[in-house]
Amino acid sequence: MKHKTRDARQKSLSRAQRVVPFIWPLNKSPDTPDEMNTSYGPRIDADRWDFHDGIDLPASVGTPVHAMADGIVHRAGPADKTEPGQGFGSTHIILKVVDPIDGKDDLFLVYLHLDSIAEGVILGAHVHQGDVIGTVGQEDAQYPHLHFEFRKGGPEIR
Ligand SMILES: [Zn+2]
Incomplete structure (x- = not known):
């Protein structure tokens, strides 16, 4: 009994002190x-299997999009796809953040299909967890949603 009480107390304490590495x-x-x-x-896209590199979060156009962690703006701008495998087909932001698992500064958060990019979200700018960095849009998508992905080691499109 004594043990149980102490464990419960420790549990609630560590939860209160916990640093949240990412927010949605x-x-x-x-x-x-x-x-x-x-x-x-894997998913079926136009009757063919393909591999979805991220997750799609449906929301109406203009919904605020937040920085999931503290980081640095690695890339932000309008669609810049010039050829297959190069650039993005929609307004996008990439944040560079510290990987909470290994402490390395090589985790990239990719946000696609944005309607707008917030003022100050420019190359090299620091953002804090929770900051509004842009808004949900529908560019290069069939319905309004945020496409989000993590890329480890580099931001390149594979
Ligand atoms: Zn997607």
């Missing part, structure tokens, strides 16, 4: 996920 990009919650439409992994 739309509702800002550390533990309640945003509504998800397509998850990471």
Whole structure:
């Protein structure tokens, strides 16, 4: 009994002190996920299998998009796809953040299909977890949603 009480107290203490590495990009919650439409992994697209590199979070155009962690703006701008495998087909932001697993500064958060990019979200700018960095849009998509993905080691499109 004595043991149980102490364990419970320690548990609640560590929860209160816990640093939240990531929050969800739309509702800002550390533990309640945003509504998800397509998850990471294989999917059928136009009757063919392809591999979805991220997750799609449906939301109306103009919904605020938040920085999921403190980081630096690695890239932000309008669609810049010039050839297959190069650039993005929609307004996008990439944040460079510290990987909470290994402490390395090589984790990239990719946000696509944006309607707008917030003022001050420019190359090299620092953002804080929870900051509004842009808004949900529908560019290069069939319905308004935020496409989000993590890229480890480099921001390049594979
Ligand atoms: Zn997507």
